[in-house]
Amino acid sequence: AASRAGGGIMRHFDFGLQAQSVRRNHLEVLLREAVQAQRFTLAYQPQIELRSGRITRAETLLRWRHPKLGTVGPSEFVPVAEDLGLMNELGSWVLEAACQQAALFLAKFGNSPSLAINISPTQLRDRKLYGLVASALERWNVPPSCIELEITEGLLLENTRQVIDTLQNLRKLGVEIAIDDFGTGYSSFAYLAHFPVDRIKIDQALVRAISSVKNGDAIIGAIINMAHALDIKVTAEGVETAAHARRLAELGCDEAQGYWFSRPLTAQALENALTPFSWEENPPP
Ligand code: C2E
Numbered sequence: 001a002a003s004r005a006g007g008g009i010m011r012h013f014d015f016g017l018q019a020q021s022v023r024r025n026h027l028e029v030l031l032r033e034a035v036q037a038q039r040f041t042l043a044y045q046p047q048i049e050l051r052s053g054r055i056t057r058a059e060t061l062l063r064w065r066h067p068k069l070g071t072v073g074p075s076e077f078v079p080v081a082e083d084l085g086l087m088n089e090l091g092s093w094v095l096e097a098a099c100q101q102a103a104l105f106l107a108k109f110g111n112s113p114s115l116a117i118n119i120s121p122t123q124l125r126d127r128k129l130y131g132l133v134a135s136a137l138e139r140w141n142v143p144p145s146c147i148e149l150e151i152t153e154g155l156l157l158e159n160t161r162q163v164i165d166t167l168q169n170l171r172k173l174g175v176e177i178a179i180d181d182f183g184t185g186y187s188s189f190a191y192l193a194h195f196p197v198d199r200i201k202i203d204q205a206l207v208r209a210i211s212s213v214k215n216g217d218a219i220i221g222a223i224i225n226m227a228h229a230l231d232i233k234v235t236a237e238g239v240e241t242a243a244h245a246r247r248l249a250e251l252g253c254d255e256a257q258g259y260w261f262s263r264p265l266t267a268q269a270l271e272n273a274l275t276p277f278s279w280e281e282n283p284p285p
């Protein structure tokens with residue numbers, strides 16, 4: 001019967017594809033539950049100022065561990081949350097959690113590394129974003145300089161008045177804006193000159209080009225120089241080797257993030273990493 005009624009479909013039935021769609025359905029159900037119950041944590045990956053070797057910032061990274069599924073990475077569940085229309089809710093949770101953590105660091109150390117929060121496309125398109133950020137900062141009594149928003153460059157190409165207004169207002173408030181994964185899409189310095197941006201994060205694929213592509217380091221150097229000419233700071237992502245870290249420092253890169261310096265940490269581990277540095281800033285009485 002199978003061969004008469006379009007047997008090709010039966011013979012070529014793709015079990016891999018079916019397994020994928022089963023997992024996807026499963027994820028959707030469990031993710032809805034998890035968002036509702038706020039069953040997430042944040043990891044914090046230090047960003048090191050290359051000139052001083054100090055931790056000046058940390059990127060907040062969503063973590064989800066389900067009792068049955070195990071750990072699911074944000075590269076898998078963030079796009080699902082986007083599709084399900086859950087990203088605004090999840091994003092608000094991240095914003096609150098990050099501000100709460102900054103408030104804890106402020107109470108403990110008198111200062112906080114700037115916490116960089118990833119903002120998804122739907123969050124940035126939402127008119128409520130500015131108000132959400134402003135009220136989270138107020139609720140936790142955290143100065144705007146303690147957080148930073150990372151957005152992807154694709155969004156800037158949309159170039160809508162509303163997105164530009166939101167970014168401009170956030171910056172007026174004192175929240176820094178970083179372009180994430182710079183160099184993976186249609187990166188162009190032409191648009192950077194017109195956008196309210198404080199920092200670019202050079203994508204790890206480009207960082208790897210330092211040693212894997214002929215003249216790779218000259219290319220990175222040119223990007224760093226062009227960014228600086230526009231008064232934009234540069235952070236390198238995915239720095240995994242000492243050689244890359246050293247070369248980036250020589251090329252004038254401002255900050256770096258990657259496994260060479262530190263994996264993403266729990267809040268407690270970040271606090272431990274900050275402790276010696278903070279005693280310098282606030283000597284004990
Ligand atoms: P991203 O914002 O570009 O974050 C950097 C990713 O690179 C993180 O993966 C980090 O763990 C990983 N990474 C850091 N250093 C190294 C390194 O030296 N080598 C390698 N190979 N990888 C490194 P993670 O945590 O799995 O996050 C993946 C992506 O998920 C993020 O990319 C971001 O786009 C998204 N994401 C994570 N948290 C959030 C969030 O709170 N909101 C939104 N909207 N997206 C998030």
Ligand code: MG
Pocket residue numbers: 059118150180
């Ligand atoms: Mg990021």
Ligand code: MG
Pocket residue numbers: 180181201203237
């Ligand atoms: Mg990135």
Ligand code: MG
Pocket residue numbers: 181
């Ligand atoms: Mg990325």
